[in-house]
Amino acid sequence: MRKFIEKMRKKGLVVDVKEPCSPDDMKAAQMAAATDKILFFHNIGGARAVMNLTADRHALSLALGIDEKNLVKKLADATFDGKIVNDGKLAMKKPDLSRIPVMHFFPKDAGNYFTAGVVFSKWDGVENASIHRMLVLDDTRVAARLVEGRHTYVMHKKALVCGERLPVAMVIGAHPAVTFASCTRVPTGKELAYAAELLGGTIHVKECSNGVLVPADAEIVLEGYIGPDVTDEGPFVDITGTYDPVRRQPVIEFTGMYTKPDFIYHSILPGGDEHKVLMGCPYEPKIYRAVAGVTEVKNVVLTKGGCGYLHAVIQIKKSTQGDGKNAIMAAFAAHTSLKHVVVVDEDIDPTDPYDVEYAIATRVSGDRDIMVITGVRGSSLDPCQKEDGTNVKIGVDATMVLGHEDEFRRATW
Incomplete structure (x- = not known):
């Protein structure tokens, strides 16, 4: 992610926000809504953060290394056969979500939400990756919106039937190719392989203590489990810019945390341009293949x-x-x-x-x-x-x- 940010900076596509901000005052959200450029916050809640990482098709094409005019056709030809290289175990410390500048976006939101966290989950030898919004409950727990019928939801239900918790790891601050792959409907368990393909053929991963594999260069990794506990989640602004209702959703309890010493937190504005790009562009190759x-x-x-x-x-x-x-x-x-x-x-x-x-x-x-x-x-x-x-x-x-x-x-x- 850092290399991509610097690439965009050289093209004049990064806005540095040096004045201190709070993750709670919604100013960051308002700034992100006003531009398609990358916003790099040097001090938001005492940490660094980035928004609008891929807020238009041009940025996405630069991130994936594909000419913008050929983007959809190239993605439609994907083979999902990238190589995954395991670099060993990832050392974890005690989780503390208060160290991360998790943002509050709109006045009626239920609280502070992770919006760019890629959730890697593993069950019965299959690993999935997808983005879920997550409401911070305290320093170690979040409420995750698991859409009914999607892979994480199904894996969680299977784990509960077996009397077990679903092992997961949330990754924040990975290369945009990883984020894009996690938003794409791919063959079962092929998100990491697809990310590797988009990155040129190979991705290096680390293994969490619960067995879940995550990208080795991630800025932040939180490992834990989704058990039987549920709580209220919402209201929260979704892709249409309107409020999603309150639902009873599963709780993720984090048991370990890794951060780079000078980590960069990634946040996506709900209903903003980056949200729209990551919701829509992954479907374009699927539609392309169908129409073809x-x-x-x-x-x-x-x-x-x-x-x-x-x-x-x-x-x-x-x-x-x-x-x-x-x-x-x-x-x-x-x-x-x-x-x-x-x-x-x-x-x-x-x-x-x-x-x-x-x-x-x-x-x-x-x-x-x-x-x-x-x-x-x-x-x-x-x-x-x-x-x-x-x-x-x-x-x-x-x-x-x-x-x-x-x-x-x-x-x-």
Whole structure:
């Protein structure tokens, strides 16, 4: 992570915040919301911290070493076969969360939350990695939001059925490739291998005393267990910028802690640009592969205006008139949380909202090009979700009519 920060600093993409800040006054959150650049806090609660590490596609492409124009296609070709090198045991000390500048973001949040902690968990020989928001309860415990049906949730339930606790380790301050891999739907247990692939082929890890493997260069590692205890978690702002409700969630009890002597804490602004990038970009390769099965796909973008999660713009090269609608259906199947999909031609930049709106304005006939699908599963994060868990999805085919391209194509010099 440090090497990446310095790389971005040389490009003028780091803002140094040298005046002292408090993790409790929400000023850091307000500053992060006002810029896409990396914010490097030199003194927040007596420690160093970073926000907006990968708050736009350009930063993500620099972190992964992939040209921005080819980002989605390259990620769609992943093989998840990186090499994991075990460098031995990681020495731990007594945990003390008060040493870490865990931030309070919005007035109605339940408290101070870890938002960039990658939780590595291990059960029955399989290790998973994913990000979970965690409410600090005291110096050794947090309440973790484990989304129902996701891998950590399933592993935890299996451990409880066996009368055991799930061993975990939370990593804060890893290379962005590790964070990105943990946010991506990969084959079971392949997050570390995927991170290794993104890093050039190899990742070095250390083993915690509970058997969980973590990246060797992490700034902070907290090891512990998720047992049967639950407590209230929330309210908390999620990806849509609205408050998520209070739920009964599992408690993680930390039993060990490692930090670099001069550690840099990483925090993600809830509902901010980095949150949107990490929510949306990992789904783009999955959608790309699905659409490639029905037509020639050029690019996929989950837009910031769509919370990085609910809206997709798909760029295709049509060969038949129905390709646009086929692309829409493939996208909805690949990412069930999608709410609205717009399909555009090769001459439209899917990353440019102006260009996309132009395509909708000049190439869409409502009775012919708009699909409305009712009574389908949507995202639990969408405030419009109905009481029965269903929602309405809309697909917009904003492509030119085949054989009539000259009537739609823009004049150029």
